[in-house]
Amino acid sequence: MSDLTESWGLPSTRWRNNRGREPNVSNTLGGGARVTTVFMRDAKGDDASAITVLSGQLGYATSTGEVEANLRAIADSPRHRVIVACRDDDSVVGWIHVLISLRVASRPFGELGGFGHTGR
Numbered sequence: 001m002s003d004l005t006e007s008w009g010l011p012s013t014r015w016r017n018n019r020g021r022e023p024n025v026s027n028t029l030g031g032g033a034r035v036t037t038v039f040m041r042d043a044k045g046d047d048a049s050a051i052t053v054l055s056g057q058l059g060y061a062t063s064t065g066e067v068e069a070n071l072r073a074i075a076d077s078p079r080h081r082v083i084v085a086c087r088d089d090d091s092v093v094g095w096i097h098v099l100i101s102l103r104v105a106s107r108p109f110g111e112l113g114g115f116g117h118t119g120r
Contacts, residue, residue, distance in 0.1 A: 037087070037088060038085045038086060038087055038093060038094075039085070039086055040083050040084065040085050040086070041083065041084060041086065042081065042082070042083060042084075043071055043082035043083065043084045043095060044071070045068055045071055045072070047071070047084050047092050047095070048064045048065075048067040048068040048071060049064050049067075050084075050091070050092035050095075051067050051071075051082075051084070051092065051095050051116065052064045052067050054092070054094065054095060054116030054117060054118065055114075055116045057116065057118075058116055060114075060116075074097070077099075079099055079100040080097065080098070080099045080100075080113070081097070081098050081099070082095060082096070082097045083095065083096050083098070085117070093117060093118045094115070094116060094117035094118065095114075095115060095116050095117075096112065096114070096115040097112070097113035097114045097115070098110055098111065098112060098113060099111050099113050
C-alpha cells in the first residue's frame with residue numbers, strides 16, 4: 001500500500017525500527033512489570049481471519065471472505081490504509097482502518113473507518 005501522506009503532498013510519518021518493521025510500542029510499568037511489545041504494519045490478506053475474530057468481539061458480524069475482499073479493495077485505494085498491531089510472533093492483536101475523507105466545504109482529513117483489538 002502506498003503511504004497516504006504521499007498522495008496529499010504531506011510529510012511522511014513512517015519510520016522503521018532496527019528490524020525493518022514499523023515502530024515498536026513498549027513500556028515498563030512501575031515495579032518492573034513488562035508490557036507486551038507490539039509492532040505495527042500494513043494489513044495483508046493473511047490477517048483476514050484475525051481481523052474477523054477481533055471485529056466479531058466488538059459485535060461486527062462479518063466473514064473471513066468478506067474481510068479478505070475488503071482488504072484487497074482497500075489495498076488498491078491510495079486513500080485507505082489498514083494497519084495491524086502484532087506481537088513479536090506476528091499474531092494480530094489489533095487493527096485500525098484510516099482513510100482520507102473529502103468534503104465539499106472543507107479540506108481533506110483523516111477519518112477512522114474502524115478498529116478492533118484484543119483488549120490486552
